[in-house]
Amino acid sequence: MSDQLAAAILGLIQGLTEFLPVSSTAHLILASDVLKLDATKFGLSFDVALHLGTALAVLLYFAGTWWSLVADLAHGRWRMPGLVVVGTLPAAVAGVLLESAVERTLRSPLYIVIGLVVGSIIFIVAERVAHQRRSIGELGFADAVYMGFAQAIALLPGISRSGITISAGLTRDLHRDEATRxxxxxxxxxxxxxxxxxxxxxxxxxxxxAQLDVVGIGFVVSFLAGLAAVAFMIRFLRTNSLNWFVGYRLILAALIVAAIVAGVLPTQ
Structure with a gap:
């Protein structure tokens, strides 16, 4: 497989799974183990490109919202920007303190299976208890912190950042599409x-x-895939539940277990 094709596949995986509730970490690890797509051979600059591509996708999709937040700050209205800040802090702190330890100890197929199953249970419970009667404008700081801690848990492979934070929003009675936003x-x-x-x-x-063509391909593909995934999730979850993704996650978990038993994937 050429480096350019490998970069495109990795960009596609990153862009789609960053925003779909299926765990981007799980899919990137499996791409490395099963498809032998090793992103590390392209260097850290390739990883930067994938992050920037997906970040640009969500920034562009919510450009109006981000502009409103900036305008709020300019006019001394701190509430909504403050909600985003306090909701971001738990994951930021967890990333700084725990990411290296998680990378060393928990990024294995077996832990991915556990994360996929646990995340699926969380989705089901959240959908069952959800009342969906609140909007983002009705969120308080306690709600934002709660969702922020949920996002921090997504540091564990297999959980899914989008899935667990949307689930957290549902348990705080947010409308599903509002929780997604x-x-x-x-x-x-x-x-x-x-x-x-x-x-x-x-x-x-x-x-x-150093490899400008590979980096460029990864950036463009992750951006386009991320933009498509964000748009899909916003539309899909207006009328559909997270339970649609539970089946995929459990099938993926079962396939990983089968691959471990067959010796195709390592347990560690």
Missing amino acids: FSFLLATPVILGAGAKTLLDARKAEGLF
Whole structure:
């Protein structure tokens, strides 16, 4: 497989699964183990490109919302920007303190299976208890912190950042599409922060964009796939539940278990 095709596939996986509630980490790890697509061979600058592509997708889709938040700040209205900030902090702190430990100990097929199953149970419970009677405008700071801690849990592979934060929103009685919108707003600073951290690491380790064609392909594909995934999720969850994704997650978990038993995938 050519480097360019591998970059396109990895960009597609990153862009789609970053926003679909199926766990981007799980799919990227499986792409490495099953398809032998090793993103690390392209260097940290490629990882930066994927993060920037998905971040640009959600920034562009919610450009009007972000502009409104900036306007609120300019006019001294702190409530909505404050909700985004406090909702982002738990995941940001967890990422700084725990990401390295999680990378070392929990990024294995077996832990992915556990995350996929646990996440599916969370989706089902959230949909069962949801009343869907509140909008983002009715959120309080306690709600934002609650959803922020949910986003922090998504550091564990297999859980899904979008899935668990949408579920958290549902348990706070948000309308499903409103929970989805706020989930993506909270994800944006985290994705940008992860990209910025990787960018600094890349500058120290290798310089920037040594393989410009591969980096460019990864960026463009992750951006387009991310934009499509965000638009799909907003439309789909207006009238459909997270339970539609539970079946996929459980089938994927079963296939991973079968691959482990067959010796195709390692347990660690």
